[in-house]
Amino acid sequence: MARSQPSVGLRPYLPADAAVLAAIFVESIEGLTGDDYTEGQQQAWMSAADDEEHFGAALGKDLTLVATLESSPVGFASLKGADHIEMLYVHPSAAGQGVASALCEALEKLAAARGATRLTVDASDTAHDFFRKRGYADQQRSTVNVGDEWLVRTRMQKALVPVEKGPMQ
Structure with a gap:
């Protein structure tokens, strides 16, 4: 009998999550970006944790939202201000299980609720296709200096549907 995939849970970031999210950040970069970035670039990127x-x-x-599968943190995403996805990282063991989609959808709804009409992200080459499939359009390619390395990324943007305010709001 086929086992159903566990559902993704979302909760707010707590200071006690720092160590596990730092580990997810490092393992995500190490395990998922090797086709797009050199080992030196990965090491420089991971040094942020x-x-x-x-x-x-x-x-x-x-x-910052924390994604869980069976109560264990497997990813996280951060909304900076009302309209910019600052981070979105998923542990390699949870990749392809809807974690990034759940996080991104939640941030899109939160941004719209904060009055944002569009959402931006500086997507890595690894994450570019994920965001493109979610309706984000390329705005500009750029590089960012991290340590002794240069990392390429693409500013992407998506128009958001305004949140309807009910009579009690």
């Missing part, structure tokens, strides 16, 4: 306290503080500044 070397200081877990600083990493956690950065997550706490934005609206």
Whole structure:
């Protein structure tokens, strides 16, 4: 008998999540970006999680959601301000199970509820197709210097459907 896939749960980020999300960040880069980035680029990118306290503080500044499968964190995403996806990372073992889609959909709804008419993201080459399939359009290619490495990314944008406000809001 086929076993159904566990459903993705979402919850707010808590400071106690910093270590596990730093590990997901590193393992996601290490396990999923090798076709698009060199080992040196990956190492430079992953270094953002070397200081877990600083990493956690950065997550706490934005609206960060944690995705879980069977109560275990497997991914996270952050909304900076009302209209920019700052981070979206999924553990390689959970890739392809709807985790990134659930996180992105939630951020899109939250951004619309905050009054945003569009949402932007600086997508890695690895994440580009994921965002394109969700309706994000390329705006501009750029590079960012991380340590001694240059990483290529694409600014993408999606128009959001306004949230209807009910009579009680």
